[in-house]
Amino acid sequence: MAVNTVQLQDQADLLRRGMADLRAEDLELAMLLDAEVERQHRTLSLVPSSCAVKPRTLAASASALVNVTAEGTRGSRHRAGCENVDRVESLAIGRARELFDAHYAHVQSHSGSHANAQVLSALLEPGDTLLGMAPDHGGHLTYGSPSIFTGAYYKAIRYGTTAEGLIDYAQVRSLALAHRPRVILCGASAYSRVVDFERFRAIADEAGAILLADISHIAGLVATGRHPSPINAAHVTTTCTHKQLGGPRGGLILCGRDAHTKVPGLRATFSRVLDQAVFPRMQGAPAVNMIAAKAAALGYAMTAEFDACMGRVRSLADELAGAFLARGYEVVGGRSENHTVQIRLRDGISGSIAEVALESCGIVVNTHRVPGQARACAVDNGLCIGTGSMAQRNIDTDGCRQVVDLVCRILQQVTPLGEHEYRLEPAMQAQLRAELEHLCAKYPIADYWES
Structure with missing residues (x-):
């Protein structure tokens, strides 16, 4: 597609005008935003999930796409006026698939937690058993904490780490065979060693379970080959886009070799049930400006x-x-x-x-x-x-x-x-x-x- 310099200038003018109007008409908010930039300059974040976004990603998140309502997916919207939204979403999907060598990618999830909720809603019925890493041992709250939906809607069984702080794979296998969970969730929010996704898949296959891998904290290392990838080991992989990928607040759902196989116990494929779980089951209109920001971040992640x-x-x-x-x-x-x-x-x-x-x-x-x-x-x-x-x-x-x-x-x-x-x-x-x-x-x- 030929680059239209007039359109690019129009977008730049909107951003400049927006900042000027904010300072002129809402100085209180403008000063708070400026104060946050100064705080980030003058402090050092050692939070594992903390990464800054590139200006190009900030610009994409502030684009005029925010004005478009676009329920549905590319080519199948419930609203008119979405031709550019479809192109942006296709670009984000293509980049996500290329970056992670995936067969399937969904880019609409509002966060990593939303992506986990959407996947679990597609694969589990209320009361089904979920095996995940205990939050006290490094797991995320969505892995079965009683304080949120996973603990409230599903029978959550939790595995932990050894005294040395390593994932207790023997315990994972023992619990999987004893409880026969519908889904095993692997990944971590606070874990410093490599996650053996192939070993998790072997346990899942032995127990007749579906394996869901969450790589939110290590997505950049996975994308650059510095951590083993779960894309073809797990049935489904999720990640947020605002940690190592340095993108906007959002999530991705990915599948490798299992994308077009049927979900055990269902007639539909993984890709089909995942599409339906995001929309219409769990999420309405996507934040299409954030999908554009995801596309920007994914593009940078290929550099x-x-x-x-x-x-x-x-x-x-x-x-x-x-x-x-x-x-x-x-x-x-x-x-x-x-x-x-x-x-x-x-x-x-x-x-x-x-x-x-x-x-x-x-x-x-x-x-x-x-x-x-x-x-x-x-x-x-x-x-x-x-x-x-x-x-x-x-x-x-x-x-x-x-x-x-x-x-x-x-x-x-x-x-x-x-x-x-x-x-x-x-x-x-x-x-x-x-x-x-x-x-x-x-x-x-x-x-x-x-x-």
Whole structure:
């Protein structure tokens, strides 16, 4: 298709006018948005799910597609005026299939959690058995937590990790054969080692179960060949697009070799039941501007620049784990094989204290339970640290060691006064905050936005 420079200019004019109007007519909101950009510049996120989007993705999410209502799928809409929406959705689907070597892709899900809900609604009836990783051991809430729909609608059986923090595959097999779940869900929100999808498929086949893999936290590593892919091992794979893929808030549903096989117990194929589960069963009109943003992110994920960034994600995780080990911290699982490093807190410091104290000095982290936790469920005893934002900032080996040094020094300066209260001298906090901001200035996120 020939590029129409007038149309491109029109879109650019809309974006410029929108920002100008916002500042002129709603200064309060404009200032809050500007404050968030400044916060991201001056703080360092070590949250495993945290990655910045490219300006091209921001522009796509703010496009005029937001004005289009487009229930249905490409070529089968319930509204007129969707010819460009169809092209955008086709582009996103094609890129998702190419990036993950998938036979089927659905790009309308509003989030990874929505994608999981849609897949499970297609494969399970209320009361059916679901086997998933326990949230306390690193699983996501959608894997069977009693606090949300999976625990409320399905009979959720949960597997965990060993004392060393590794997936207990023997337990998975034992539970699968004992309970004969309709679906086994594998993947994790807080797990630092490789997930053996082929082993999960063998267990699923032996138990007569359907295997659903969630790669939301490792999608970039999977796409670049740095983690084994589940696409042909699992019957269905889901991922969000806003973590390692650096895209908008949204989800994808993918299938490999099983895309066009019939779902056990049903007359329809996986691709057919998944299409119907998204629309009309679980979701109305898609956010087509976000589908465009997904297409932008997926396009970037095919570049050499993205591949290099994922290489830094892996090497920084190795460096991070080694640096914490050298400081005497226990690294759960002994090392990292993806983007995540989990450490056990010590010196009486709870996760809630560590999170608040570190953020007061400009470092944002996730807390998480680690094996053998003795504290109450509401108070975590570990940190779950990711390297996505560090990789985007081009932080090198020396910078990584400085990050670990700052984290350790902040925690050393904290005096716990309970499970939630602590003391950190204001002068020391100000000094550590200044050092962190200097580090952020040395490795600016602006370099990623401008590259």
